[in-house]
Amino acid sequence: MIEYIIAAMFAGLLLHGIHRKVIARIQGRPGPPIWQEILHTLKFLGKESWIPKTASQGVYVAVVGISIAIWTAALMLLITQESLLLLFALYVLHKIVEHGIGLASGSPYAKFGAIRSVVSAASELPLLSSVALIYLITGSLMLRDIEAYQAINGPLLIVAFPAAVALYLVILSKIHYGPFSIVEAKEIVSGYWTEHFGVWRGLMNAAFGLKTFVLLYTFVVVFIGPIGLPLTLLAILILMITLSFVCAATPMLSPYDSVTVQTLTTGLIAIYIIYLGVFA
Amino acid sequence: MFDLNIEGAELFALPFGDIVPYFSVYSATLAAFVLIFILIAAFDRPERQLNIIFGGDAFYEKEIKEGDTRFSRFMAIACGFATLGAVLTGDIFNFTLFAVLVGITNIAIVASAGNHHVLNAAFQYGIVAMIATVPLFGAAAIILATTGTLSIWTLAGMGAVPLLAKAMLILGVMGEGIAPLYIGKAEIIRAQGAPFVLMIHFSSLLLFLRVTEIVLVI
Numbered sequence: 151m152i153e154y155i156i157a158a159m160f161a162g163l164l165l166h167g168i169h170r171k172v173i174a175r176i177q178g179r180p181g182p183p184i185w186q187e188i189l190h191t192l193k194f195l196g197k198e199s200w201i202p203k204t205a206s207q208g209v210y211v212a213v214v215g216i217s218i219a220i221w222t223a224a225l226m227l228l229i230t231q232e233s234l235l236l237l238f239a240l241y242v243l244h245k246i247v248e249h250g251i252g253l254a255s256g257s258p259y260a261k262f263g264a265i266r267s268v269v270s271a272a273s274e275l276p277l278l279s280s281v282a283l284i285y286l287i288t289g290s291l292m293l294r295d296i297e298a299y300q301a302i303n304g305p306l307l308i309v310a311f312p313a314a315v316a317l318y319l320v321i322l323s324k325i326h327y328g329p330f331s332i333v334e335a336k337e338i339v340s341g342y343w344t345e346h347f348g349v350w351r352g353l354m355n356a357a358f359g360l361k362t363f364v365l366l367y368t369f370v371v372v373f374i375g376p377i378g379l380p381l382t383l384l385a386i387l388i389l390m391i392t393l394s395f396v397c398a399a400t401p402m403l404s405p406y407d408s409v410t411v412q413t414l415t416t417g418l419i420a421i422y423i424i425y426l427g428v429f430a
Numbered sequence: 431m432f433d434l435n436i437e438g439a440e441l442f443a444l445p446f447g448d449i450v451p452y453f454s455v456y457s458a459t460l461a462a463f464v465l466i467f468i469l470i471a472a473f474d475r476p477e478r479q480l481n482i483i484f485g486g487d488a489f490y491e492k493e494i495k496e497g498d499t500r501f502s503r504f505m506a507i508a509c510g511f512a513t514l515g516a517v518l519t520g521d522i523f524n525f526t527l528f529a530v531l532v533g534i535t536n537i538a539i540v541a542s543a544g545n546h547h548v549l550n551a552a553f554q555y556g557i558v559a560m561i562a563t564v565p566l567f568g569a570a571a572i573i574l575a576t577t578g579t580l581s582i583w584t585l586a587g588m589g590a591v592p593l594l595a596k597a598m599l600i601l602g603v604m605g606e607g608i609a610p611l612y613i614g615k616a617e618i619i620r621a622q623g624a625p626f627v628l629m630i631h632f633s634s635l636l637l638f639l640r641v642t643e644i645v646l647v648i
Contacts, residue, residue, distance in 0.1 A: 208474030209625045212466070223459070233438040235646070236456050239639045243463060249631050256477040268631065278642065285646060290435035 151226065155360070158225050158367075161383075162359030163187040165366070165390045166326065172394035173327060191355040199348030204256030213250035214346070214353050220244055221360040228367055231294035237368060238281050241320075242274050244361065248333055251354075252342030263342030266332045269405050270323070276316035276412060279419040283313040284372065286426055293371060300375030307373040312422045314373045318393075319415055321365045323408075325393050329400040330408045366390060436646050443583070450520040450583035456643060460517045460636060467625075467632050468510035471503065474625045499626070502542045506629040509535035513633040517640050522573055522580040525644065526566045526602065532633045533559035533606035539626050555608070562605020569598035573648075585648040596645045603641040607634035 167184035174181025201207050224240045227233070245267060252264025285291050287310050288299040300306055307314050323330035334341030346354055366386040370377075374385055403411065438455030453461070476499050512535055516528035537559060541552035572595040574580050577588070585591060 204478040206474055206477035206625055208470045209477075209628060212470055216463075216466070233436065233456060235437050235643065236459060238642075239456065239460060242635050242639055245635060246628070246632050250628050253628055254477060281642075282646075285436075291437070291646070292435045295435055 151229075154229060155222055155225060158363045159356045159360045160188060161386075162361065162363035163191055163355065165362050165386070166359060168387070169326065169390060169394045169397070172391055173398040176395065176398035187355065187359070191352050191359070194347075194352030194355060195349055197348040197352070199350060202255050202257075202345055205345070206254050206256075209250050210254040210346075211350075213247050213254060214350050214357070216250075217244070217247045217354060217357040218360070220247065221357050221364055224364045225360065225367075228293065228364065228371060231297065232292065234281060234284065234291040234293055234296065234372065237293075238277055241277060241365075245274065248342050251346060252333075255345035257345045259339040259344045260342050262338045263333045263340075263344065266335075266338075266405050267342055269409055270330065270332060270412070274320075276416050276419065277320045279416050279423065280313040280316040280320070283310050283316075283419065283423050283426070286423060296372055297376050305374050310373070312419045314369070316415060316419050317369055317372070319412065321369060321389075322393055322396060323412065324361065324365060325397060328393070328397045329403050330412070331402060332405045332408050335402060362390075437643055445583075448579055448581040448584050449524075450581060451518055452520050452583065453518075457517055457640075460639060461514060464510060464514045464517055464632075464636060467629060468507060468514070470625045471506035471510055471629050476502075476626065502539055502626040505535045505538040505542065506626040509539065509629050509633050513636045516637055520582050522582060522585075522599075522644065522648075523570045525582075525640065526570050526599075529566060529603055529606045529637055529641075530559075530563055532637055533562070536606075536630045536633065539630055542626075558605050558608055562602045562608075564602075565598040566602025566606065569595045569602060572598065582644060582648060587647070591648045596648070600641055600645060603637050607637045 164184060164187070166187040167182065170186065171181045171184050201210050220240050220243055224237055227237050227240070248267040249264050252260045252262075252267060254260075281291065284296065284306065287306065288296050290296065290299070296306070303309065322328050325331070326334070332341075334343065338344070343351070343354060363386070366389050367382070369389060370382050370385045377385065437457070440452065440454055441458055442453040444451050509532055512528050512531035516525055516532060519525050519528060537552050537556045540555060541549055543549075570580060573585070573591050576592055576595070577585060577590045579585060
């Protein structure tokens with residue numbers, strides 16, 4: 151299993167590098183090499199590290215471990231084709247990681263990142279509506295059942311298109327440099343992880359690489375279905391590039407606009423779910 | 431119950447008449463995270479805030495004495511145990527009780543800062559949390575009246591619970607779990623955040639996750 155985790159981490163970091171490269175090319179810049187995020191992570195892992203004097207030490211360290219644990223568990227869930235509801239729970243727990251990272255250090259910049267993380271809890275709502283719609287259509291939240299449903303009825307991307315849009319929006323809200331990336335905006339330095347440096351930063355980079363891979367992989371598994379590893383990886387790459395286009399072409403929204411867009415999306419999908427449940 | 435294909439395999443069940451506390455992969459994972467956060471709240475030292483003097487390079491560190499955090503720590507631990515109860519219970523009425531207890535402890539954590547703005551936020555949250563008890567207990571009453579039981583185990587997969595009761599249950603949890611938005615307003619920047627304020631956000635999200643499971647299962 152460890153080889154899957156490490157491979158997924160490197161794949162996720164490579165996707166981050168590709169993301170930066172695509173954004174740069176769209177904006178007319180050469181951009182960094184695509185392996186830059188892998189090099190960053192390895193560099194951070196070799197740096198001298200300590201815990202700030204003002205930090206809540208347990209939380210400061212624990213959130214890093216929890217972050218890795220959450221996304222490792224999420225990857226295992228995907229591989230073993232367990233419950234999508236549990237995957238949803240792990241995603242929501244990631245919000246605690248963001249919040250905890252921001253609160254742990256005592257830095258006001260990180261704390262503002264944490265506050266924005268709280269405010270942007272609306273980003274979980276589209277995922278909830280997406281899960282609810284999938285359950286309504288397939289009658290199950292087990293990934294193996296969802297795959298079996300798609301093998302018989304075709305990709306959920308077509309049948310449950312609003313749910314796919316919602317999950318796409320969720321992934322977009324977690325991608326660096328995106329319109330919803332208010333938790334790490336430059337006006338608050340690096341946002342919630344401003345004070346995590348050295349090994350802590352390296353480990354978090356690795357965890358966030360894993361997160362990106364898991365979220366994109368989830369999208370492919372849930373909405374396209376079983377298409378084999380090479381095509382799955384290709385689909386993940388295409389998905390990442392589309393996200394990069396959105397990020398390159400869209401300015402970062404203000405915190406309240408970000409929440410408004412996410413809440414409106416959830417509302418529209420909720421109306422669609424009620425329509426399906428009552429009339430269809 | 432766990433042939434419902436919602437929350438993974440059943441790991442353990444403890445029948446007390448029709449009330450059955452149970453572990454599934456889902457609830458066991460949530461419970462494990464709750465235990466980790468209870469330990470953090472019990473033993474970790476709080477952060478010491480740095481406040482910036484805007485317009486210059488100066489900053490100062492707030493002094494936090496151990497005695498100042500005793501009440502917050504106690505309430506954070508109590509909040510953790512209330513969350514654990516909400517995650518593990520197999521009874522809808524018990525779930526609503528634990529949800530309300532989470533709300534009460536959250537108010538206490540917010541209010542323990544002793545700052546005017548923070549107390550104002552705690553007061554506003556308290557009103558919302560109190561109002562939220564109406565749909566919360568109302569949902570339990572409707573479920574009992576219509577089905578004759580409050581056992582999640584018994585109700586699982588029956589489809590006997592009215593949609594109105596499910597909606598009220600969610601509405602009640604939203605009211606109890608809305609604390610993070612109030613601490614986002616006032617508490618985080620005026621009082622020490624980790625690990626006590628973190629417990630507020632954590633318990634609210636866990637309530638949200640558990641009610642999602644309950645609504646899908648019943």
